[in-house]
Amino acid sequence: MAGKTGYGRPLIRLALSRVEVAQSIGVSVSSVDKMIEEGALPPPRKWHSRKLWLVSEVEAYLNEWPSMDGSAPDDRPVQDRTWLDDTPHQRYLDMLGGDPDEFRRQYQAAKAEWRASIPNSPLNKRERAALTQFSRPGIEVEARTVKGAGIETAERLEARGYIEIHFSEPNRVRGYVLTDKGMQAREQLLGVRLPITV
Numbered sequence: 001m002a003g004k005t006g007y008g009r010p011l012i013r014l015a016l017s018r019v020e021v022a023q024s025i026g027v028s029v030s031s032v033d034k035m036i037e038e039g040a041l042p043p044p045r046k047w048h049s050r051k052l053w054l055v056s057e058v059e060a061y062l063n064e065w066p067s068m069d070g071s072a073p074d075d076r077p078v079q080d081r082t083w084l085d086d087t088p089h090q091r092y093l094d095m096l097g098g099d100p101d102e103f104r105r106q107y108q109a110a111k112a113e114w115r116a117s118i119p120n121s122p123l124n125k126r127e128r129a130a131l132t133q134f135s136r137p138g139i140e141v142e143a144r145t146v147k148g149a150g151i152e153t154a155e156r157l158e159a160r161g162y163i164e165i166h167f168s169e170p171n172r173v174r175g176y177v178l179t180d181k182g183m184q185a186r187e188q189l190l191g192v193r194l195p196i197t198v
Contacts, residue, residue, distance in 0.1 A: 015052035118159035134178040143173045
C-alpha cells in the first residue's frame with residue numbers, strides 16, 4: 001500500500017488498521033476477526049490502545065494459504081517462494097527501488113528540512129494539548145501518560161526545543177522531558193505563570 005508524503009514522494013505503508021487489512025485483502029472486517037481466530041492471519045501488534053498489522057506479516061500469512069489447486073506452500077515451485085529468502089526490511093527496500101543508501105540520505109535530508117521548518121510554524125492543536133500536560137522542566141514523564149502526544153507531535157515539540165525525547169531502545173520512546181524553553185512556552189500558552197510544585 002502506498003500513499004503520498006508531505007514531500008510528494010510515495011509512502012510505503014508498513015502497518016495497517018483492522019479496516020485497512022480487510023480492504024487490502026477484499027474481505028469484511030468480521031472476516032478478518034474470524035481469520036485471526038483460525039490462524040489464517042497474524043494477531044495485531046499493539047501500541048497503547050492502537051492495534052496494527054504489519055504488512056510484511058500479513059503477506060507472509062497469505063503466502064502460506066493453499067492455492068486453488070489445493071497445493072500447500074511447500075509443494076509450490078521454488079521460484080514462487082522467493083519471498084521466504086527475504087527479510088521484511090529487504091523486501092521494503094526492494095519495493096522502494098534504487099539504492100537503499102541514497103534513499104536513506106534523501107529521507108534524512110527531508111527529515112532535517114521538516115524539522116528546520118517547525119520552529120517557524122505556529123503550535124498545532126495536538127502540540128498545545130501535549131505541552132499543557134507537563135508540570136515542570138527537567139523531570140522525565142512516561143510517554144504513555146502524555147495523552148495525544150504521538151511520535152510526530154513529540155518530534156515537533158522537540159524540534160522547537162520544548163522537550164527532549166528519551167528512548168529505552170533505538171525505536172521505542174520511554175519518556176519526555178520538558179525543557180526551560182518548553183516551560184516558558186507552556187506558561188505563555190496558558191497565559192499565567194504557574195508555581196512549580198514538588
